[in-house]
Amino acid sequence: MSDTDKQQQYGHLVIIGGHEDRKREMEILTRFVELSGGADANIVVLTAASTIPDDMWSIYDEAFGNLGVTRRSHLELTSRQDANSEEFVRQIDEATGIFMTGGDQKRLLALIGGSALDAAMHVALKTRGATIGGTSAGASAMSGHMLAQGRAETLPEKGSVSLGAGLGFLHRVVIDQHFSERQRLSRLLTVVAQNPYLQGIGIDEDTALVVAPGRGIEVLGAGAVTIVDGRTMITNVADIKDRDTPELIDVRLHLLPAGSSYQLPSVSHEAGKGLPPPLLDFLENVTKRNPIQ
């Protein structure tokens, strides 16, 4: 098997900041369908984050139908028993694209975290090249450390944001969504201040970060992706009281608007030339092909 074949066995991630266009141009959903096999795609919609799963399914049923996807189905999961059932696992095993809707990422993880379905999604992504998409809660759920909840105040505030265990398709990052629209930079800085191991990724509405494992990233849609990197930051966060605002010195901030696209230097010499050095580490991290655990 050639190196290219191996890469093709490891699928893409389409991480969407919520409120993606589902009616008109559908740039992001079109891309998700293409990456899932186009007309041959078999797309499974996982609505478990939502308390109105049937409404969610009808929205995406229509959207994917309009995009020419004939094989599309609703994964109607309502319990952990479902998440460990052969029937649902089989539905994932046959999917070429898995799409996680919005809702509450804590609800999603409470239902599927650590289940046979969760494991099947990793197998689909990492051995069959299935594409995994997620919007809003479905975006936050993708990383190993998941932004579970927390207020978005005007300033960062120690102890105001809590993390949980996500699905782990990506590591060393934390993902927030509806980012510029809901002014969530302070919330993301709060996470990074207390967890500088994690790089913060904030994704705007109708905007997607597409990760091509082993290859690169691109930003699609209407807004931008904001990255905050606190690894060289100096802060007093360990010494202040809860609810106080930490001092933060030297946080690195990157803003990648729709249209930004970067490939790893290893993909081709030409691609590497265009990569700004401060992005290299971020790119290596998010495009890493993580093993099945």
Next chain:
Amino acid sequence: MSDTDKQQQYGHLVIIGGHEDRKREMEILTRFVELSGGADANIVVLTAASTIPDDMWSIYDEAFGNLGVTRRSHLELTSRQDANSEEFVRQIDEATGIFMTGGDQKRLLALIGGSALDAAMHVALKTRGATIGGTSAGASAMSGHMLAQGRAETLPEKGSVSLGAGLGFLHRVVIDQHFSERQRLSRLLTVVAQNPYLQGIGIDEDTALVVAPGRGIEVLGAGAVTIVDGRTMITNVADIKDRDTPELIDVRLHLLPAGSSYQLPSVSHEAGKGLPPPLLDFLENVTKRNPIQ
């Protein structure tokens, strides 16, 4: 004259992000009064930024009165003729504290920029050690390059912010106010993206950046000071269309909440020890004792 005496001849700047407390604790105004000589202060309130100067004066008349300042006066300037008149210049020449109210920084500069009054303020600051305070528009007006106007959108937008010529007590910076409350980071990033020569300073409401020339800075009040430094940034801003969002890679962001205080290494060995290296250049720049031009 000793070096200390010389430093004392160069006054402080009290740069306030608007809506400072004028009724209760008055932490910031108290500090302004102390730096202006306390009970011996002679405070002149410059309301020219405002279209309701009498209302402005009555607010600060009461506040400074409650803080025990007996010598306080309103500089009732309404034209450039006033700004070049001996009477108003004499009022500045006798002041130990000059306070610029809110309003519109463009109006303030149109009235006093380049006038004899402007020159007298530089003499007061730089040879007599007078303190200069400014809130909101009065804060923005302090730097040489002044944020004149511009929308604060959810994302940075090329060409959406315009600069003007400010009073020039500080250089190589641009100051924005009501910063976290009005979510102005995108606006400040827009300025820095197009003018990486300038470091952006965003000051929250009821928050002050106090600059002790030749010595150091401190942050007082309820919020924080945000600094954005784009000098090592990589961006495509030169190549994109107006209104498009630039890509920004490696903007350095510092957040200094109230209570932060830093001195230059040259002030004392001990002081220098606590200074995070990424702040050194910022500190050297803002504390620079600029000559009278």
